[in-house]
Amino acid sequence: xxxxxxxxxxxxxxxxxxxxxxxxxxxxxxxxxxxxxxxxxxxxxxxxxxxxxxxxxxxxxxxxxxxxxxxxxxxxxxxxxxxxxxxxxxxxxxxxxxxxxxxxxxxxxxxxxxxxxxxxxxxxxxxxxxxxxxxxxxxxxxxxxxxxxxxxxxxxxxxxxxxxxxxxxxxxxxxxxxxxxxxxxxxxxxxxxxxxxxxxxxxxxxxxxxxxxxxxxxxxxxxxxxxxxxxxxxxxxxxxxxxxxxxxxxxxxxxxxxxxxxxxxxxxxxxxxxxxxxxxxxxxxxxxxxxxxxxxxxxxxxxxxxxxxxxxxxxxxxxxxxxxxxxxxxxxxxxxxxxxxxxxxxxxxxxxxxxxxxxxxxxxxxxxxxxxxxxxxxxxxxxxxxxxxxxxxxxxxxxxxxxxxxxxxxxxxxxxxxxxxxxxxxxxxxxxxxxxxxxxxxxxxxxxxxxxxxxxxxxxxxxxxxxxxxxxxxxxxxxxxxxxxxxxxxxxxxxxxxxxxxxxxxxxxxxxxxxxxxxxxxxxxxxxxxxxxxxxxxxxxxxxxxxxxxxxxxxxxxxxxxxxxxxxxxxxxxxxxxxxxxxxxxxxxxxxxxxxxxxxxxxxxxxxxxxxxxxxxxxxxxxxxxxxxxxxxxxxxxxxxxxxxxxxxxxxxxxxxxxxxxxxxxxxxxxxxxxxxxxxxxxxxxxxxxxxxxxxxxxxxxxxxxxxxxxxxxxxxxxxxxxxxxxxxxxxxxxxxxxxxxxxxxxxxxxxxxxxxxxxxxxxxxxxxxxxxxxxxxxxxxxxxxxxxxxxxxxxxxxxxxxxxxxxxxxxxxxxxxxxxxxxxxxxxxxxxxxxxxxxxxxxxxxxxxxxxxxxxxxxxxxxxxxxxxxxxxxxxxxx
Amino acid sequence: xxxxxxxxxxxxxxxxxxxxxxxxxxxxxxxxxxxxxxxxxxxxxxxxxxxxxxxxxxxxxxxxxxxxxxxxxxxxxxxxxxxxxxxxxxxxxxxxxxxxxxxxxxxxxx
Numbered sequence: 001x002x003x004x005x006x007x008x009x010x011x012x013x014x015x016x017x018x019x020x021x022x023x024x025x026x027x028x029x030x031x032x033x034x035x036x037x038x039x040x041x042x043x044x045x046x047x048x049x050x051x052x053x054x055x056x057x058x059x060x061x062x063x064x065x066x067x068x069x070x071x072x073x074x075x076x077x078x079x080x081x082x083x084x085x086x087x088x089x090x091x092x093x094x095x096x097x098x099x100x101x102x103x104x105x106x107x108x109x110x111x112x113x114x115x116x117x118x119x120x121x122x123x124x125x126x127x128x129x130x131x132x133x134x135x136x137x138x139x140x141x142x143x144x145x146x147x148x149x150x151x152x153x154x155x156x157x158x159x160x161x162x163x164x165x166x167x168x169x170x171x172x173x174x175x176x177x178x179x180x181x182x183x184x185x186x187x188x189x190x191x192x193x194x195x196x197x198x199x200x201x202x203x204x205x206x207x208x209x210x211x212x213x214x215x216x217x218x219x220x221x222x223x224x225x226x227x228x229x230x231x232x233x234x235x236x237x238x239x240x241x242x243x244x245x246x247x248x249x250x251x252x253x254x255x256x257x258x259x260x261x262x263x264x265x266x267x268x269x270x271x272x273x274x275x276x277x278x279x280x281x282x283x284x285x286x287x288x289x290x291x292x293x294x295x296x297x298x299x300x301x302x303x304x305x306x307x308x309x310x311x312x313x314x315x316x317x318x319x320x321x322x323x324x325x326x327x328x329x330x331x332x333x334x335x336x337x338x339x340x341x342x343x344x345x346x347x348x349x350x351x352x353x354x355x356x357x358x359x360x361x362x363x364x365x366x367x368x369x370x371x372x373x374x375x376x377x378x379x380x381x382x383x384x385x386x387x388x389x390x391x392x393x394x395x396x397x398x399x400x401x402x403x404x405x406x407x408x409x410x411x412x413x414x415x416x417x418x419x420x421x422x423x424x425x426x427x428x429x430x431x432x433x434x435x436x437x438x439x440x441x442x443x444x445x446x447x448x449x450x451x452x453x454x455x456x457x458x459x460x461x462x463x464x465x466x467x468x469x470x471x472x473x474x475x476x477x478x479x480x481x482x483x484x485x486x487x488x489x490x491x492x493x494x495x496x497x498x499x500x501x502x503x504x505x506x507x508x509x510x511x512x513x514x515x516x517x518x519x520x521x522x523x524x525x526x527x528x529x530x531x532x533x534x535x536x537x538x539x540x541x542x543x544x545x546x547x548x549x550x551x552x553x554x555x556x557x558x559x560x561x562x563x564x565x566x567x568x569x570x571x572x573x574x575x576x577x578x579x580x581x582x583x584x585x586x587x588x589x590x591x592x593x594x595x596x597x598x599x600x601x602x603x604x605x606x607x608x609x610x611x612x613x614x615x616x617x618x619x620x621x622x623x624x625x626x627x628x629x630x631x632x633x634x635x636x637x638x639x640x641x642x643x644x645x646x647x648x649x650x651x652x653x654x655x656x657x658x659x660x661x662x663x664x665x666x667x668x669x670x671x672x673x674x675x676x677x678x679x680x681x682x683x684x685x686x687x688x689x690x691x692x693x694x695x696x697x698x699x700x701x702x703x704x705x706x707x708x709x710x711x712x713x714x715x716x717x718x719x720x721x722x723x724x725x726x727x728x729x730x731x732x733x734x735x736x737x738x739x740x741x742x743x744x745x746x747x748x749x750x751x752x753x754x755x756x757x758x759x760x761x762x763x764x765x766x767x768x769x770x771x772x773x774x775x776x777x778x779x780x781x782x783x784x785x786x787x788x789x790x791x792x793x794x795x796x797x798x799x800x801x802x803x804x805x806x807x808x809x810x811x812x813x814x815x816x817x818x819x820x821x822x823x824x825x826x827x828x829x830x831x832x833x834x835x836x837x838x839x840x841x842x843x844x845x846x847x848x849x850x851x852x853x854x855x856x857x858x859x860x861x862x863x864x865x866x867x868x869x870x871x872x873x874x875x876x877x878x879x880x
Numbered sequence: 881x882x883x884x885x886x887x888x889x890x891x892x893x894x895x896x897x898x899x900x901x902x903x904x905x906x907x908x909x910x911x912x913x914x915x916x917x918x919x920x921x922x923x924x925x926x927x928x929x930x931x932x933x934x935x936x937x938x939x940x941x942x943x944x945x946x947x948x949x950x951x952x953x954x955x956x957x958x959x960x961x962x963x964x965x966x967x968x969x970x971x972x973x974x975x976x977x978x979x980x981x982x983x984x985x986x987x988x989x990x
Contacts, residue, residue: 007939025908025957026931032909035952056928064932070939 004070011069022065026058076396080403087380087404094376095408098369101771102412102458104764105365107419108358110443110451114420115427116355117450118441119347124340125260125440127200128298133308134342135167135295137316137334139590147328148291151284156319157295157334163303163311168192169293172265173276176543176733179244184232185541185733186246189267190276196223196257198298206240206255214272216280220251221272226259228268247277248545261436263343264294277545288326296339309336328590347434350754353831357512357761360505362458364765367498368772370462373405374495375779377466398467405463406456413455417443420451430757433750465494496812499769499776503816504823506762506769507853511824513762514845515835516755522837524748529680529689530580531620532740534571536714537579538706539736540725553702554635556729561612563724564708569717574618575697575704577610580682581743582705591693593651594661594670606647607682607690608664610704612697616642616677618709619740624648626658626675633696639671640696647691648676662693671695685747686836705736714739754834766856774860777809781868788868789876798869805868809861810854817850893925893933895976898961898969901943905960907950908934934959942968 011018030051037047055061066075088095123129135157138147149157149169158167170191177186192198193214201208208223224239233239243250251271274280284290299308316334320327377384384397392400421443431438540560547553557575564573578584590603598604613629616622624645633640641662648657661670679689697704710717718737725734781788788801796804828840838845900906900914911934912925937943942965950956961969 004939004941007941021957022931024955028907028954028956029909029927029931032950032952032954032956054927056926061928061931064929065935068932068936068939 008070011071018069022062026061030055030058076399077403080400081407083400084404084407088407091376094372095411098372098408099411099415101365101368101768102409102455103415103419104768105362106409106413106416106451106455106458108416108761108764109355109362109454110413110416110420110447111423111427112351112355112358113450114424114443114447115431115441116351117446119431119435119437120344120351122440122446124343125258125437126339127202129200129340130338131299132199132339133164133297133299133305133336134339135164135297135312135334135336137332139328139331139333149293149295150288150291151279151293152286152288152326153291153319154293154295157312157315160315160318161297161308161311163300163308164297165300165303166194166198167295167297168195168198169273169295170195170264171276171279171293172267173278174539174541174735175246176541176731177244177246177269178731179242180232183731183733185735186228186268187266188246188276189265189270190273190279191270193272195270195296198296201257201260203255204258205237206253208255208257209270209272214274216274218272218274220246220249220275221254222246222251223255223257223270224253225257225267225269227266229256232268246271246275249275251275259439261343261439263436288323297336305336305338312336343437344435347431347437349833350434350750351431353834354754354757354761357509357758360509361761361765361768362454364502364505364768364772366458366462367502368768368775369405369408370465371495371498371772371776373401373462373466374491374498375775377401378491378779398464401467402460402463406459409455409459409462410452412458413451416455417448417451420447430753433753465498495776495779499773500812500816500819502765502769502772503813503853503857504820506765507817507820507849508824508827509758509762509765510853511820511846511849512828512831513755513759514849515828515831515838515840515842516758518838518842518845519834519836520748520751520755523686523751526681526685526837528580528685528744529621529678530740532580532744534710534712534714535619535740536708536710536717536721537576537582537736537738537740537743538708538718538721538734540706540732540734542703543729543731546731550702554698556732557703559728560706560725563728564706564721567717567720567724569711569720571709571711572614572618573706573708574615575612576615576707577697577701577704578608578682579705579707580619580680580740581684581747583743586683586690589664592663592667594663604651605691606643606693608693608695609682610695610697610701611642612704615694615697615707618707620709621680622678624676624678625656626673628675628677629694629696633674633699635698637699639669639699640674641671642675642677642694643673644677644689644692644694645679646689647693650691685744686751751836766853770856770860773809773813773857774863776812777805777861777864778867780808781805781864784868785871785876788871789873792871792873793877801871802865802869805865806858806861809865810857813854813857817853821846821850892976893929894937895969895972896923896925897930897933897937897959898942898965898972901959901961902966902969905946905948905958907956907958909956910950911959937965940968941965 030048033051033054034044034047037050038044042050052058124132126132135149136147137149137153148171154167154169157164161167168191170189173188173190174185175188177184191209191214193209193211196203196208203223204226206223209221212218213221222244224233229235229239237256240253240255243252245251257270278284278292299305303311312334316327316332320332387400388394388397424441424443428438428441431441540557542553542556547556561573561575564570578587586607587609588605589608590605592598592603611629613631613633616628625648626642629640629642643657651657652660657673657676660673662673663670677694680692681687681689682692683690695701706721708714708717708721722734725732788796788804791804792798792801824846825841828835832840896915897911900911900918903914906914908927908930912927912930915923915925934943934945938945938959942962943959944962945957945959947955948958
């Protein structure tokens with residue numbers, strides 16, 4: 001095997017030398033033979049004749065030697081390549097058109113494959129990431145499992161699990177970091193000491209946390225995220241060993257993490273659990289109901305996912321039995337989710353849909369180029385026939401055609417790669433709206449391989465189609481040598497079939513794009529239930545280590561609100577816990593309604609939010625009944641609540657909810673409903689409002705996001721507000737400044753961009769399909785020139801000829817559209833999840849798309865038709 | 881006249897070449913002479929197929945070729961048996977004996 005390879009390679013690399021050697025060897029043999037014969041007394045001429053006679057054909061022997069070198073296929077390939085290149089050079093327009101079409105087809109596929117590969121296929125950037133799971137728990141009715149974990153919960157799962165190798169915790173806090181020129185708010189991931197070991201993350205510099213560093217009394221340490229290290233510390237490793245003050249304690253930086261997906265959230269720094277003053281509060285640690293953490297785990301080697309799932313369910317059942325007061329009555333469960341699915345849940349359907357659409361683009365591009373090749377072949381019938389007559393096998397001719405098409409496809413692939421490479425940054429920005437893995441998208445070896453593969457495959461496919469049509473035509477072509485352009489019925493049918501399928505596929509995409517555009521428009525037109533214009537939101541965090549009492553915090557926010565309202569340009573200001581489109585997860589909790597006997601299992605749930613007086617006026621939510629919260633609803637006043645319209649309708653339809661009382665703690669205390677407000681699309685403009693309960697801010701919580709309606713441009717008030725916060729307390733940092741208008745457009749952006757991308761793909765396919773149709777019609781007119789000439793001499797008017805050609809083209813288009821509509825009906829149903837406010841069968845969209853397509857198709861047929869009508873019958877008949 | 885001889889099974893020519901080279905390295909012309917001599921001029925190697933056979937054997941790694949001076953002071957390509965070639969020769973010889981013995985038996989009983 002090895003000898004064979006070495007031999008072939010040697011012959012291949014030393015082609016010239018090998019040829020010379022062969023020649024010398026054989027010549028040496030003959031000379032020797034002649035010498036011997038001369039010695040035996042023959043004349044030199046006779047000896048030469050005899051030697052050659054004995055030897056047989058020298059050239060044939062050489063050929064056979066070369067054959068036995070095993071490098072033969074390369075000769076053929078080289079010849080094919082030369083011929084292909086020559087053929088393509090002779091028709092640069094044709095070649096360019098093919099390469100351009102293929103570049104588009106391969107380019108979009110490469111680009112989208114790089115996205116799908118980077119996000120969905122490649123291994124997680126965590127060591128052994130496939131065995132990482134996220135643990136969730138909650139009420140049995142809550143399929144998501146939104147309940148956070150308490151220290152006690154985690155300890156129990158860790159102790160009782162048979163299938164989880166390690167169980168680690170995570171929660172995010174916002175702390176104030178002192179020790180740099182300005183107080184800085186840092187998003188802090190608070191984790192178990194072995195969190196990074198479980199995730200398989202090695203530090204870029206320094207170290208991560210050591211065993212025991214999350215235990216009580218350990219010296220506080222910090223690990224920086226890569227982004228924060230770059231942005232705030234200039235990527236200077238001297239930061240390791242430096243000390244910063246957080247929560248009134250010195251924390252020493254011990255390491256820097258490599259770039260990682262911003263998951264579970266984007267964090268600036270990480271600290272061990274013991275360093276977080278909330279997490280390590282002894283009362284909190286002892287309280288099973290004090291829940292704030294997420295839990296990650298690694299499956300034990302050999303433990304299957306299902307097995308682990310059964311394991312945690314069993315633990316949940318045990319805990320619910322043992323501590324009935326600490327877990328939701330009426331069913332408590334826990335479940336696992338694979339981390340890799342968790343990271344890409346939102347991205348997967350969209351990206352796969354786009355990749356499928358790009359596959360269709362390539363299909364159409366292929367069909368188009370195959371058609372172009374077929375037309376080209378028409379002009380090369382003679383060449384092929386002669387080659388066949390001279391002994392080229394069908395295989396050899398097929399290879400020739402496929403070499404040509406593959407050459408084109410590779411050129412297209414190279415150009416497509418350039419497209420994908422250019423689009424990379426745009427795609428990363430796009431994908432980042434769906435998944436924290438977006439940064440992993442790159443044009444790497446896997447993508448290169450993919451491009452090479454689809455290029456070669458494409459070349460073989462569209463090269464084989466014309467080759468198939470060409471079979472068995474040798475005899476006829478040679479006989480028909482007089483005819484200028486002979487065309488078989490079969491081949492004409494094949495070309496028509498290609499065009500019809502192009503039209504059908506393009507129409508599917510066009511309709512899909514139409515439905516998505518309508519959905520995007522519908523979402524943008526949705527009444528969000530609030531007025532987003534000129535509303536500024538701003539997170540202000542208090543330095544918890546100095547604001548140890550709720551009274552202090554309340555005082556701070558009271559001053560902040562009062563002073564904000566006094567600022568020029570501020571219409572009103574309020575505080576809110578959860579505001580519309582703030583990207584927080586829904587917070588559903590069960591509640592009781594006074595006077596109603598509801599079994600615990602059927603306890604109603606609603607999404608909880610908290611708002612201060614003036615909140616609804618500030619963001620523009622209408623009051624439907626009762627009254628808004630006021631300053632009189634302070635912490636000593638009776639507890640009040642407001643409900644949204646959905647909730648009012650669900651539980652008090654036909655009655656007035658105002659004055660009714662509800663309880664969130666099993667009836668210990670009751671809050672009176674004082675008003676009903678309109679529904680707000682809190683979690684997405686395309687998501688129904690759902691039931692919502694608002695509690696009053698000083699009564700249930702003391703802090704919140706500052707929400708300000710401004711008279712003019714919100715940005716102009718921002719600086720004044722920041723100054724105000726600094727004046728009240730310079731150690732309380734401001735973050736997350738945005739406007740509701742921005743939040744709204746951020747919320748619309750993913751759908752808008754997906755629609756844009758999809759529409760781009762659709763337009764591409766339509767353009768390619770229409771150009772294919774135009775090409776077919778032009779060829780058909782050329783082929784039928786003499787027939788048209790005859791018709792005209794027999795009295796057909798140019799108008800009739802025009803309509804004849806148009807009818808022929810549009811008949812194909814109609815057939816394609818009918819097939820496409822059928823396909824679209826099936827496929828758009830699959831894509832129903834991407835639609836909003838429009839049915840997958842929306843007749844208007846289908847009608848408009850077909851009208852558009854027909855208009856474009858008519859334009860494409862018009863030119864060839866006009867040319868046909870303008871034919872001079874005499875001229876045609878004389879030359880034809 | 882040569883057709884019946886050149887129709888020798890391909891393997892047979894290979895076997896003869898390997899056997900000949902087992903004695904000493906040789907060039908193509910020498911091999912054809914030697915086979916002719918040893919076989920008492922019964923076997924006559926078609927020189928047109930000798931060289932392709934040699935190249936084939938070389939590709940399989942059974943023989944090696946080097947350029948060297950021949951007895952009449954010309955440069956000639958010498959072929960020599962490799963270790964794998966020797967193994968092959970042993971196997972082939974064995975095989976040949978078995979087959980020819982079998983054929984002999986068949987012919988004897990017929």
